[in-house]
Amino acid sequence: MIPRPTITQLAAQLGVSPSTVSRAFTRPDLLRTDTVDRVLAAAQAVGYVPNNHARALSTGKAGAIGLIVPDIANPFFPPLIRAAQNHATAAGLAVFLADSDENPDREERLIIAMAPQVEGLLVVSSRLPSSRLRDLSGRYRLALVNRDVGGTFRVLLDATSAIHAALSHLAGLGHTRIAYVGGPERSWSNRQRRAAVEKRSRELGLHFMSYSAGPGTYEAAKALSRTVVGNGATAVIAFDDVLAHGLMGGFAEEKVDVPGDVSIIGCDDALATTTFPPLSTISFRVDEAAAEAVHALTAHSSPGTLPATRVAFEGSLVLRGTTSTPRRD
Amino acid sequence: MIPRPTITQLAAQLGVSPSTVSRAFTRPDLLRTDTVDRVLAAAQAVGYVPNNHARALSTGKAGAIGLIVPDIANPFFPPLIRAAQNHATAAGLAVFLADSDENPDREERLIIAMAPQVEGLLVVSSRLPSSRLRDLSGRYRLALVNRDVGGTFRVLLDATSAIHAALSHLAGLGHTRIAYVGGPERSWSNRQRRAAVEKRSRELGLHFMSYSAGPGTYEAAKALSRTVVGNGATAVIAFDDVLAHGLMGGFAEEKVDVPGDVSIIGCDDALATTTFPPLSTISFRVDEAAAEAVHALTAHSSPGTLPATRVAFEGSLVLRGTTSTPRRD
DNA sequence: CCTTGTCATGCAAACGTTTGCAGAGAAACA
DNA sequence: TGTTTCTCTGCAAACGTTTGCATGACAAGG
Structure with a gap:
């Protein structure tokens, strides 16, 4: 790790001014092409890499965005992180990642600490109260994902219509008692999702039951499985695939057959076909959502805070192997 | 997003010099305590946050580390990422995350691009050839995780002894035909792990078979399940839990009972108890490994590249529900 | 041949910190 | 009271870029 060469050294070595070297990287169109080539070749040779901090200081642009998620271990987030990453890289930006650990205080501290150092912050599935988010959104460049707060820039993964489709499908199969198993209350x-299931159930004249798997973990859902079938539900919609999977785990232990005894539909399509039977679920175009958010952050048309825009992507129902006709007792 | 206050403005407002404000943050012991209080209070009031880029430029310390993983969607990595994150934060450092997408070229480009901007790089489960890693390690501050290359700093999760234990256990149950299902060849x-399984099998006089689930995905493993039992294996050790899970998925479809017909042991303990039956596996103290690596990166005793130290953490066998006596035909 | 314009490059200031050095008091000592 | 030591603060240079402005060379147009 020899101290790395600076633009000045490179310039001296080439017999040009530092500005020329700088421009070879940032505004090559201003230089003669052979000058550019010469500089680039020399840079390559001595292993020159521009110092991002100096650049950021000079331009006022951070060259990075921040990404805050509540729990990186939840399989919903990694694909989103990867998508954000790719789009950021394409825009020439690096990504700072932070995990709020489902803790609102920690999340707010992270936002305050990171926001000044980056072009903007992608706040995914925030657990903060709406009022705080609105406030923070007024002070920093925030793009919310999966959180609908008026007055902020937000991109939403909207399950409503897919849930309607799911319930129509279940009703069509003959199910009449539907349970929703919810996740984190924040x-x-x-x-x-809960509201959508409830509303649509009423519309279709189905009996609606609501449960909550507190922290939203596999185990919490598994522990709930007995209660859910005990109360007579023949179909359950879970907040996400992790909970759906937990329910399946519980049912397997209790010899409750899926989909024979109970149908299950998850959400997020985070598990692909790794369950048995393969889980029916609601799938989102996560990549596009991430692209939208990153793009908003990087579009410097707005020098200040982001416009209060609401972008929604609808999910779609994908039926695999966990839904069928209810067993007639 | 009003332009944020600088140290100079804050200083002017307080009637002190910028150095004093700077020291209030970095070397408060050099100032009178009431001066420190006054500065901190004013900073708080106007919302002053030090500019990290300026600081980095001045001190030459980046205030961040980089983290490169081959595939963030593989459940083994998120806990590791989180652990690294936490330890970095504790040391006052932010984390740049990048995903190499299992692509060696991309990985190398990432290392070269990121290394100069950070204190050091955590390279997890690298897919680069050893020679490249040795070379890069000589030029940048790298800490390898899960990759044993002489001449570099590396922390290893060593499954050998746990695999020995696993095979002893299987042999004790009466298994004689063991299959290893491998993951990414790089x-x-x-x-x-393959070597350990093979060696120990020979020692115990067991028949050893080796398979490779090419890309190391759930689907690849699932597709292999028929072949594996077809060739008479009664116990299989999988490269990781994802593959083990894929095999279980395949067995479930083919009505091969686990553990009745075939025993399975995974590795990494990435799935906890979310399979049915709960997967027996090999567990590592990932948090400690991450701590070790981050600590090495942040310990600036060595100003240049890291010492060529090898730190290994042994895994431990955890038996859950996927191992039992082989069925006697 | 002079003017005007264009193109490629250089000069120097600025970005917001940190930090070695120096100076002003105040306190301690003789 | 004079000297020394200590504590606190300020000055100014440095970190590595970018970029507005100025300049010189050269070509084109008259």
Whole structure:
């Protein structure tokens, strides 16, 4: 690790001014092409890499965005992180990642600490109260994902219509008693999904039951499985695939057959076909959502805070192997 | 997003010099305590946050480390990422995350691009050839995780002894035909684990069979399940839990009972108890490994590249529900 | 041949910190 | 009271870029 060469050294070595070297990287169109080539070749030779901090200081642009998720271990987030990463890289930006550990205080501290150092912050599935988010959104460049707060820039994965389709499908199969098994109470998605299931159940004249798998873990859902079938539900919609999977784990232990005895539909399509039977679920175009959010952050048309825009992507129902006609007793 | 206050503005407002404000943050012991209080209070009031880029430029310390993983969607990595994150934060450092997408070229480009901007790089489960890693390690501050390359700093999760224990256990149950289902060929862990299974099988006089689930995905393993039992294996050790899970998926479809017909042991303990039956596996103290690596990166005793130290953490066998006596035909 | 314009490059200031050095008091000592 | 030591603070240079402005060379147009 020899101290790395600076633009000045490279310039001296080439007999040009530092500005020329700088421009060879940032505004090559201003230089003669052979000058550019010469500089680039020399840079390559001595292993020159521009110092990002100096650049950021000079331009006022950070060259990075931040990404905050509540729990990186939840399989829903990694694909989103990867997508954000790819789009950021394409825009020439690096990504700072932070995990709020489902803790609102920690999340807020992270936002305050990171926001000044980056172009903007992608806040995914925030657990903060709406008022705080609105406030923070007024002070920093935030793009919310999966959280609908008026007055902020937000991109939403909207399960409503897919849930309607799911319930129509279940009703069509003959199910009449539907359970919703919810996740983290601070999650906007959870509230939205529960409301959608309830509303649509009423519309279709189905009996609706609501449960909550507190922390939203596999184990919590598994522990709930007995209760859910005990109360007579023949179909359950879970907040996400992790909970759906937990329920399946519980049912397997109790010899409750899926989909024979009970149908299950998850959400997020985070598990692909890794369950047995393969889980029916609601799938989102996560990559596009991430692209939208990153793009908003990097579009410097707005020098200040982001416009209060609401972008929604609808999910789609994908039926695999966990839904069928209810067993007639 | 009003332009944020600088140290100079804060200083002017307080009637002190910028150095004093700077020291209030970095070397408060050099100032009178009431001066420190006054500065901190004013900073708090106007919302001053030090500019990290300026600081980095001035001190030459980046205030961040980089983290490169081959596939963030593989459940083995998120816990590791989180652990690294936490330890870095504790040391006052942020974390740049990048995903090499299992692509060696991309991985190398990432290392070269990121290394100069950070204090050091955590390279997890590298897919690069040893020679490249040795070379890069000589030029940048790298800490390898899960890759044993002489001449570099590396922390290893060593499955050998746990695999020995696993095979002893299986042999004790009466198994005689053992299969190893491997993952990515570029993975050091994969080679290490295969070798350990093979060696121990010979020692115990067991019949050893080796398979490879090419890309190391759930689907690839699932597709292999028929072949594996077809060839008479009664117990299989999988490269990791994802593959073990894939095999279980395949067995479930083919009505091969686990553990009745075939016993399975995974590795990494990435799935906890979310399979049915709960997967027996090999567990590692990932948090400690991450701590070790981050600590090495942040310990600036060595200003240049890291010492060529090898730190190994042994895994331990955890038996859950996928191992039992082989069925006697 | 002079003017005007274009193109490629250089000069120097600025970005917001940190930090070695120096200086002003105040305190301690003789 | 004079000297020394200590504590606190300020000055100014440095970190490595970028970029507005100025300049010189050269070509084109008259």
